[in-house]
Amino acid sequence: MPAIAQRPDLALAAAEVDEAAARRTLRAQVARLEAQLARLAAQASPRDGIDWATGRRGGPRLLGVGELERLRDDLAERVHEVRGVLAARAEREAHQRDLLERMLRDPARHRFARVAQADIGEPGCGVWQVRPRLGLIGMLMGWWQVKVSSGCPLAEGR
Amino acid sequence: MSEPVREGRVDQRLREELAGIGIASLLLPAPRTGRSPRGVREHLDALAIRFRGAEAQVLRQRPVPHAYRVFFRHVGLDPDVTRVPIEAAAVERLVHGGLRSRGLLADALTIALLETGVPLWALDADTLDGPLALRLAGDGEALGRRRDAAALPGGRIVVADDGGPLAPLFGDPAPGHAVTRRTRRLCVFAVRVGGVPEMHVQEALWACAETLGAG
Numbered sequence: 195m196p197a198i199a200q201r202p203d204l205a206l207a208a209a210e211v212d213e214a215a216a217r218r219t220l221r222a223q224v225a226r227l228e229a230q231l232a233r234l235a236a237q238a239s240p241r242d243g244i245d246w247a248t249g250r251r252g253g254p255r256l257l258g259v260g261e262l263e264r265l266r267d268d269l270a271e272r273v274h275e276v277r278g279v280l281a282a283r284a285e286r287e288a289h290q291r292d293l294l295e296r297m298l299r300d301p302a303r304h305r306f307a308r309v310a311q312a313d314i315g316e317p318g319c320g321v322w323q324v325r326p327r328l329g330l331i332g333m334l335m336g337w338w339q340v341k342v343s344s345g346c347p348l349a350e351g352r
Numbered sequence: 353m354s355e356p357v358r359e360g361r362v363d364q365r366l367r368e369e370l371a372g373i374g375i376a377s378l379l380l381p382a383p384r385t386g387r388s389p390r391g392v393r394e395h396l397d398a399l400a401i402r403f404r405g406a407e408a409q410v411l412r413q414r415p416v417p418h419a420y421r422v423f424f425r426h427v428g429l430d431p432d433v434t435r436v437p438i439e440a441a442a443v444e445r446l447v448h449g450g451l452r453s454r455g456l457l458a459d460a461l462t463i464a465l466l467e468t469g470v471p472l473w474a475l476d477a478d479t480l481d482g483p484l485a486l487r488l489a490g491d492g493e494a495l496g497r498r499r500d501a502a503a504l505p506g507g508r509i510v511v512a513d514d515g516g517p518l519a520p521l522f523g524d525p526a527p528g529h530a531v532t533r534r535t536r537r538l539c540v541f542a543v544r545v546g547g548v549p550e551m552h553v554q555e556a557l558w559a560c561a562e563t564l565g566a567g
Contacts, residue, residue: 251430257428
């Protein structure tokens with residue numbers, strides 16, 4: 195070390211080597227985070243309303259250590275946020291699935307309760323709803339059932 | 353059929369910083385017709401059937417598109433703002449419900465992209481001065497050789513020849529170097545990034561040549 199301290203050119207070269215190694219490490223971290231985001235993107239749905247962009251602008255260039263660090267931090271934050279959104283959705287869907295099971299077991303205790311296919315993460319527009327059998331008579335007699343609506347509404351002309 | 357694939361030069365700093373970066377090009381005769389023949393349009397239709405929503409959603413997990421996404425990040429581009437070419441093509445397919453034919457050259461580039469994941473661009477070969485290279489632009493260097501050419505910010509990564517920058521990396525060619533009706537020879541090129549096998553790049557270039565040969 196004392197030899198490097200007396201030779202500014204060596205100290206500069208050592209610093210450059212350190213920076214190049216730091217940039218390589220940061221690029222590897224960015225690649226790992228991008229892979230994690232790609233996996234999460236496959237689980238996400240447009241309904242989650244996730245904004246994937248990190249908001250970076252500017253043309254293609256070599257990034258310095260500072261820019262790579264900010265990029266790495268932004269991506270890590272984005273991974274954290276997306277995981278949070280997906281976990282919250284999974285929890286909501288589990289709650290709705292639980293409600294649907296209870297509706298099916300005991301419709302009378304869940305009068306007019308409604309669960310859409312989208313609420314439990316299923317594709318399609320179908321809806322399960324607890325409704326009285328034979329309308330008003332069923333309401334008075336306590337005859338409740340779960341009805342499944344059929345699919346998506348037909349497209350209408352503009 | 354045409355000359356072999358040429359490997360372009362890559363600036364030493366770029367090679368040191370961005371492992372695996374490269375540029376490969378192929379000289380081809382310009383197509384005599386602008387409109388794609390029926391076989392090419394059918395090929396586009398067949399590719400459109402393969403690229404449905406489910407495929408688009410997992411596209412970024414596929415090795416080649418993923419490699420380009422990572423590379424975009426490494427050079428300061430946000431792939432969710434400036435889409436990587438194959439994702440842009442997939443979005444276009446979903447929005448329009450198919451892949452629209454936009455002329456033989458554009459269709460050949462799209463087919464090569466969707467078959468391999470490797471994006472290609474075309475330049476008018478007769479406007480070039482020497483082999484293609486990837487390098488950093490100097491301060492105030494112009495993009496293209498026209499008098500009114502826009503100046504580039506220093507440090508931008510560009511595709512260049514001996515005469516100067518021709519296109520920003522992953523960007524459209526500067527006016528004066530783009531392919532026009534008067535173009536006789538094409539220089540079709542691909543930018544290779546780390547994680548993309550050489551074979552994919554070669555295959556993309558040959559797929560493009562084959563489609564153009566069908567015209």
